[in-house]
Amino acid sequence: MFRADLLRHKRILITGGGTGLGKGMAQRFLELGATVYICGRREEVLKQTAAELSEATKSAIHPLACDVRNLEAVEAMIDSIWSAAALDILVNNAAGNFIARTEELSARAFESVIGIVLMGTLHATMACGRRWLKAAHAGTVLSISATYAPVGSAYVVPSAVSKAGVEALMRSLAVEWGNRGIRMNAIAPGPIPTQGAFSRVLPRADLEAVALDRNPLHRFGTVEELANLAAFLVSDESGYINGEVIRMDGGEFLQGAGEFSNLGRVLREEDWQAIRPKKSGPAAKH
Ligand code: HXC
Ligand code: NAP
Numbered sequence: 001m002f003r004a005d006l007l008r009h010k011r012i013l014i015t016g017g018g019t020g021l022g023k024g025m026a027q028r029f030l031e032l033g034a035t036v037y038i039c040g041r042r043e044e045v046l047k048q049t050a051a052e053l054s055e056a057t058k059s060a061i062h063p064l065a066c067d068v069r070n071l072e073a074v075e076a077m078i079d080s081i082w083s084a085a086a087l088d089i090l091v092n093n094a095a096g097n098f099i100a101r102t103e104e105l106s107a108r109a110f111e112s113v114i115g116i117v118l119m120g121t122l123h124a125t126m127a128c129g130r131r132w133l134k135a136a137h138a139g140t141v142l143s144i145s146a147t148y149a150p151v152g153s154a155y156v157v158p159s160a161v162s163k164a165g166v167e168a169l170m171r172s173l174a175v176e177w178g179n180r181g182i183r184m185n186a187i188a189p190g191p192i193p194t195q196g197a198f199s200r201v202l203p204r205a206d207l208e209a210v211a212l213d214r215n216p217l218h219r220f221g222t223v224e225e226l227a228n229l230a231a232f233l234v235s236d237e238s239g240y241i242n243g244e245v246i247r248m249d250g251g252e253f254l255q256g257a258g259e260f261s262n263l264g265r266v267l268r269e270e271d272w273q274a275i276r277p278k279k280s281g282p283a284a285k286h
Pocket of ligand 2: 015016017018019020021022039040041042043045066067068069092093094095096097116120144145146147188189190191192193194195196197198
């Protein structure tokens with residue numbers, strides 16, 4: 001669906017790019033001509049992904065071990081990238097999450113997730129943003145959020161507060177930095193099967209079945225669908241989109257919000273027939 005050179009000459013860092021959605025975006029960006037950097041905590045995972053994707057796409061991918069919770073480590077990574085040339089695009093994708101009853105969470109559990117999702121996004125965004133502003137270099141930031149960011153969600157509270165913060169950061173900077181050539185957007189995906197996410201937030205078949213049942217399309221999203229949307233949003237073709245969160249969930253969010261939207265899953269044909277007023281009197285003739 002895209003020109004093969006859509007991202008040619010674009011230099012992109014994807015945090016958490018060694019697995020799951022980050023890996024899928026890395027592959028798509030490479031196919032579209034970009035030079036890609038991926039970071040994560042596990043060097044072996046990054047190296048394996050880089051080897052696999054460079055073999056598949058014949059494009060340049062650079063694995064960099066970095067814990068985004070650590071500001072100094074992020075600054076050092078960004079310095080090392082900039083020593084070759086400036087980045088053009090940052091994708092804040094690294095995350096931590098798990099389901100738990102909130103009253104049972106320790107302070108460290110909160111810190112761990114908030115550190116990765118909110119502080120990690122802040123560290124990487126500031127490190128790139130300051131360099132772009134100083135050099136008057138255009139930049140684009142795409143953050144991967146979640147559909148529950150604006151409304152919150154039970155059982156994933158550290159993630160919900162962090163993703164809400166990520167969206168606030170993105171909307172704020174879209175305005176503050178927009179006049180200097182920096183665009184900021186986010187994607188809020190619904191469930192997309194990845195080992196990292198599903199093992200932690202939908203760890204049983206019955207939980208997956210509930211998630212499928214509440215989705216109007218009765219399926220999960222795919223890594224390819226996410227990667228294509230991301231490619232569009234980081235490309236110059238979406239140059240007038242700034243400060244937006246694009247929800248990509250098959251309509252799941254709206255299904256949950258509509259007062260009567262559940263009726264389609266409860267009422268059968270005979271129920272609708274029984275509810276319908278019986279035709280009688282003059283109106284029945286028309
Ligand atoms: C309660 C838990 C817990 C759990 C960890 N902790 N898992 N508490 N229930 N299931 C607590 C630990 O006991 C510890 O607190 C603290 O959290 C830190 O745990 P560590 O294992 O030491 O942390 P760390 O090794 O840094 O690992 C971070 C992590 C882990 C977030 C806990 O899950 C991780 O590495 N995640 C990365 C990948 C990931 O989460 N991907 C999913 C993204 S999906 P104490 O007090 O005991 O020391 C997503 C959206 C999904 O974000 C939406 C789907 C629709
Ligand atoms: P994933 O495979 O677990 O991806 C998370 C990545 O983040 C991993 O590569 C992990 O690598 C990296 N990471 C974690 N902590 C890090 C840290 N401190 N520093 C650097 N990297 C770190 O899960 P995913 O499903 O692809 O999730 C990707 C993004 O999509 C996340 O932002 C998630 O919230 C979002 N999302 C996913 C879904 C879904 O259904 N899949 C739905 C909504 C939103 P290391 O462990 O090696 O560090």
